[in-house]
Amino acid sequence: MKTGETMNFINKDFLNYFKSKPKQEVKLDVSLELIGEDSIKCDFYIGIDNMYKLKNLRDFSKARLNAQDIIYGPDFMYNISNNYFGYDEEKIVEMIEEYGIGLSYTSSLREQQSMYLNGGSVKRLIEYLEYKDFEFKYRNLYYTPRIIRGDLPISISLEMDDNKVLLKSEGKLPVPISQRGDVVFYKGDIYLLSGENGIYYKKLYTILEKYNEISFKSEEVSEVLTNVVPKLEKITNNVIIDENIEENISEKLLVKYYFDLEEEKITCDIKFDYEGENEGKFIVKNEQKEEEAIYRLYTYYFEKDNNKYIFTGNDEQLYDFLTVEINRLKNIGEVYYSDKLKAKKIYSSSSIRIGLGEEINHYLEFSFKIDGINEKEYKNIIKAFKDNKRFYKLGNGNFINLEEQETKDTFKLMESLGFTSDFNRMQINTNKALYIENLMTDKKLPYIEGIEKISEISRKIKSIDEEKIEIPKHLNATLRDYQIDGLNWFKTLEKCGFGGILADEMGLGKTLQTITFLLSENDKKSLIITPTSLVYNWKKEFEKFAPSLKIAVAHGSKKEREKIVSNIDSYDVILTTYGSLRNDLEKYEEINFDYCIIDEAQNIKNPTAISTDAVKSINAHSKFALTGTPIENNLLELWSIFDFIMPGYLYSLRKFDAIFIKDESQLENLKKMIKPFILRRTKKQVIKELPDKIEKEFLVELNREQKKAYAIYADYTKKKLEEQNNKITVFSYLTKLRQLCLDPSIVIDDYSGKSSKIEACLEIIKDYTQIESKVLVFSQFTTVLKNIGAKLDKNNIKYVYLDGQTKAEERLRLVDEFNKSKEINVFLISLKAGGTGLNLTSANTVIHFDPWWNPAVENQASDRAHRYGQREVVEVIKLIAKGTIEEKIVKLQENKKELIDDIINNDLSQGNILKGLSEKDILDLFK
Numbered sequence: 046m047k048t049g050e051t052m053n054f055i056n057k058d059f060l061n062y063f064k065s066k067p068k069q070e071v072k073l074d075v076s077l078e079l080i081g082e083d084s085i086k087c088d089f090y091i092g093i094d095n096m097y098k099l100k101n102l103r104d105f106s107k108a109r110l111n112a113q114d115i116i117y118g119p120d121f122m123y124n125i126s127n128n129y130f131g132y133d134e135e136k137i138v139e140m141i142e143e144y145g146i147g148l149s150y151t152s153s154l155r156e157q158q159s160m161y162l163n164g165g166s167v168k169r170l171i172e173y174l175e176y177k178d179f180e181f182k183y184r185n186l187y188y189t190p191r192i193i194r195g196d197l198p199i200s201i202s203l204e205m206d207d208n209k210v211l212l213k214s215e216g217k218l219p220v221p222i223s224q225r226g227d228v229v230f231y232k233g234d235i236y237l238l239s240g241e242n243g244i245y246y247k248k249l250y251t252i253l254e255k256y257n258e259i260s261f262k263s264e265e266v267s268e269v270l271t272n273v274v275p276k277l278e279k280i281t282n283n284v285i286i287d288e289n290i291e292e293n294i295s296e297k298l299l300v301k302y303y304f305d306l307e308e309e310k311i312t313c314d315i316k317f318d319y320e321g322e323n324e325g326k327f328i329v330k331n332e333q334k335e336e337e338a339i340y341r342l343y344t345y346y347f348e349k350d351n352n353k354y355i356f357t358g359n360d361e362q363l364y365d366f367l368t369v370e371i372n373r374l375k376n377i378g379e380v381y382y383s384d385k386l387k388a389k390k391i392y393s394s395s396s397i398r399i400g401l402g403e404e405i406n407h408y409l410e411f412s413f414k415i416d417g418i419n420e421k422e423y424k425n426i427i428k429a430f431k432d433n434k435r436f437y438k439l440g441n442g443n444f445i446n447l448e449e450q451e452t453k454d455t456f457k458l459m460e461s462l463g464f465t466s467d468f469n470r471m472q473i474n475t476n477k478a479l480y481i482e483n484l485m486t487d488k489k490l491p492y493i494e495g496i497e498k499i500s501e502i503s504r505k506i507k508s509i510d511e512e513k514i515e516i517p518k519h520l521n522a523t524l525r526d527y528q529i530d531g532l533n534w535f536k537t538l539e540k541c542g543f544g545g546i547l548a549d550e551m552g553l554g555k556t557l558q559t560i561t562f563l564l565s566e567n568d569k570k571s572l573i574i575t576p577t578s579l580v581y582n583w584k585k586e587f588e589k590f591a592p593s594l595k596i597a598v599a600h601g602s603k604k605e606r607e608k609i610v611s612n613i614d615s616y617d618v619i620l621t622t623y624g625s626l627r628n629d630l631e632k633y634e635e636i637n638f639d640y641c642i643i644d645e646a647q648n649i650k651n652p653t654a655i656s657t658d659a660v661k662s663i664n665a666h667s668k669f670a671l672t673g674t675p676i677e678n679n680l681l682e683l684w685s686i687f688d689f690i691m692p693g694y695l696y697s698l699r700k701f702d703a704i705f706i707k708d709e710s711q712l713e714n715l716k717k718m719i720k721p722f723i724l725r726r727t728k729k730q731v732i733k734e735l736p737d738k739i740e741k742e743f744l745v746e747l748n749r750e751q752k753k754a755y756a757i758y759a760d761y762t763k764k765k766l767e768e769q770n771n772k773i774t775v776f777s778y779l780t781k782l783r784q785l786c787l788d789p790s791i792v793i794d795d796y797s798g799k800s801s802k803i804e805a806c807l808e809i810i811k812d813y814t815q816i817e818s819k820v821l822v823f824s825q826f827t828t829v830l831k832n833i834g835a836k837l838d839k840n841n842i843k844y845v846y847l848d849g850q851t852k853a854e855e856r857l858r859l860v861d862e863f864n865k866s867k868e869i870n871v872f873l874i875s876l877k878a879g880g881t882g883l884n885l886t887s888a889n890t891v892i893h894f895d896p897w898w899n900p901a902v903e904n905q906a907s908d909r910a911h912r913y914g915q916r917e918v919v920e921v922i923k924l925i926a927k928g929t930i931e932e933k934i935v936k937l938q939e940n941k942k943e944l945i946d947d948i949i950n951n952d953l954s955q956g957n958i959l960k961g962l963s964e965k966d967i968l969d970l971f972k
Contacts, residue, residue, distance in 0.1 A: 070093075083163055087162060163224055199231075200214065200284075225244060299320070300378025306388075334377075342354050367389065396418070413471065418439065476541075534547075544722065548724065570636075597615075624656070634664075683695075744926075747929070750799070801926070811840070819888040821885060822872070822873050823876045827875050845871075874906075874909075888919075889910065889919055892922050
């Protein structure tokens with residue numbers, strides 16, 4: 046054959062090899078025979094229609110390995126590629142293959158014709174035959190056995206015979222046919238046992254087959270019952286124990302742990318006591334429980350040393366053992382302590398003693414003691430607690446438990462009272478009585494000796510609080526219920542000699558409540574310190590609500606301020622500003638006020654500022670602070686305000702920082718400590734008492750540059766009026782004069798000063814947006830609105846803007862954006878463009894920057910927020926420049942409403958309007 050023809054033949058043969066052909070299933074018959082005591086001879090037959098014996102297991106295995114044909118008869122040729130076996134039979138064939146491959150060329154014909162198995166291979170083959178019929182030859186008899194897993198159907202008995210105990214079987218025992226005893230032949234069937242049970246059974250079979258019974262002495266019966274019987278019960282469920290034995294069996298175990306202290310090491314001796322052991326009972330040992338009892342010691346860091354167990358753990362593990370784990374051993378058995386070990390003590394909260402002594406000059410003596418512990422260790426114990434340690438190890442090796450809630454609460458109380466390092470001459474001010482009483486109610490503190498003294502002080506405070514408060518007769522206002530509560534709060538704190546912070550939300554009348562309190566106190570001298578922008582608002586509110594009080598404003602020129610302070614006896618209330626107070630401080634040093642009240646108390650939030658020191662240097666019997674935001678940035682601000690109202694109540698700044706700022710776990714105690722002295726109500730809390738709309742005027746004093754510009758132009762206009770005596774000419778200057786009140790830069794090109802009204806407006810916006818209020822700002826001058834917008838930009842306050850140039854579609858988009866956005870809280874609106882047609886119910890604050898004196902027009906603008914769908918109280922703030930035409934026109938408004946409307950609307954065509962004002966009225970507008 047040529048080379049090309051040879052290649053074609055090979056290629057064709059190669060392709061034919063991979064062609065898909067239907068495989069035929071091959072049958073497998075198995076025949077087993079017991080050879081000797083524990084060796085199995087296996088013969089195999091394969092075929093499809095006719096069965097052929099596998100005469101050479103080595104050739105069969107090699108043919109499978111190489112996928113070669115092997116012929117067994119004229120009608121059957123086996124090839125692994127064309128034939129297959131069933132699932133279980135394939136496992137048997139794999140065993141044949143393993144066996145055949147292991148045969149060598151020199152293997153005997155006998156070894157090649159049959160497979161000989163022993164050891165674990167016997168059980169493996171029998172397991173593969175579990176669901177297959179096969180033949181088993183045993184002592185020249187042939188069987189078709191079932192393969193059964195489980196207990197052997199035999200009976201084993203344990204009987205008393207005189208002083209002996211006999212173990213024997215009833216009838217013939219099954220025959221082990223594997224070396225391990227895990228394959229057993231019995232009455233034509235084969236039984237499979239676990240490896241361990243097979244070993245036990247084979248040992249039993251070997252002895253009983255030879256001796257028929259096993260005899261034990263009476264003292265060996267306990268071991269038989271403990272070790273032998275449980276194993277027999279795993280082989281057969283028919284183990285019969287003689288009644289005489291059964292009635293004498295004891296299984297009840299009592300574990301006993303004996304702990305001692307030897308050379309500063311804890312030792313344990315463990316005993317296993319069985320009931321009736323000394324009374325001749327047959328003991329069945331609970332080995333599992335014994336092992337568990339010993340194992341538990343190992344888990345608690347004990348190691349065996351000779352006949353005892355010695356603790357080898359560290360302090361942390363020793364503490365855990367003495368506090369928790371040793372008690373858990375009681376779930377296993379009885380625990381005994383030597384006298385030495387009993388002396389190794391864990392101190393708990395029950396050892397802590399707290400006491401309160403007599404009240405002297407508003408102070409109570411405070412005592413602290415831990416029974417059995419040297420006072421020199423107290424400081425380190427408190428430090429360990431502050432470091433969040435679970436325990437503290439005393440110098441004598443004992444421990445104090447710092448995990449108990451009672452202990453934690455006690456040490457937190459002491460820390461909050463400022464007792465952290467010095468435990469000599471401890472005293473607490475009676476102003477902390479309410480705090481301690483509340484803490485006793487809420488926390489699991491140890492018994493405090495003398496607690497009745499705190500309760501007595503608290504009752505006094507509460508009795509004052511419950512007294513019927515009389516509202517001053519000369520008050521020109523009707524107080525709401527929450528404002529009456531505020532008055533009661535002022536009076537209670539004042540009678541107790543305490544100070545306080547009135548922290549009501551803006552718009553709830555902190556000023557009115559304060560004025561009412563001062564009016565209720567006869568013949569008292571008060572100093573009120575405010576920001577410059579608010580000092581005349583206070584004066585106006587006093588004149589409105591308490592005209593009977595004599596008020597003086599120590600603000601302005603130095604000469605005027607000194608005159609007022611020098612004549613202080615002529616006044617009930619002195620109003621001054623933070624700046625003026627700082628400049629006049631030496632004038633106040635010798636004055637003792639009854640009350641000192643600071644408004645916008647966040648002005649002293651910086652404890653190191655000069656103005657803060659000036660405020661705190663004022664001498665007064667009681668001090669109060671007013672602020673809607675007692676904390677703007679951090680807790681130091683709160684400390685600074687408390688340092689004014691009640692110096693020392695929150696300790697020194699350094700100690701406050703260590704106790705409350707660096708230890709967040711003390712925040713809850715801080716809240717309880719300050720709660721009696723802070724009164725805070727929100728609009729949502731008292732909304733039922735409030736009208737739908739709160740309106741108030743906010744007087745703004747112009748700064749020096751703005752006053753100067755205004756005065757020059759007012760004098761110029763006045764001269765023009767006197768020269769011309771022409772009302773029409775005078776009124777043409779009105780708009781420009783009003784613009785000077787708002788922002789001189791929109792009138793004067795080279796004006797470099799600030800606008801007091803814009804600054805005041807900005808502060809109000811900051812205050813309200815900080816509490817997430819939404820604010821509408823209206824002005825009729827777009828140039829002013831744009832200047833306000835520039836200020837908002839510099840302060841990173843987001844806003845939207847609308848004026849007459851805004852298209853209709855854009856108006857709707859801006860309104861929708863403002864109502865839905867959580868980031869945009871300010872809407873700047875031109876009064877004429879946005880006074881109507883807008884639904885802005887997401888806003889709850891309205892600022893009229895330049896009031897529109899026609900109430901109807903102004904209300905239309907306010908009603909952008911105060912309308913159907915509004916769920917909150919709307920606060921309307923009117924900014925009015927003090928001492929300017931704005932203030933004058935407000936006063937004229939009541940008598941000349943029609944005229945004022947026409948003036949502001951620039952509608953001056955009707956002669957009768959001008960005739961309505963006298964020459965004096967007109968001149969007064971420009972003073």
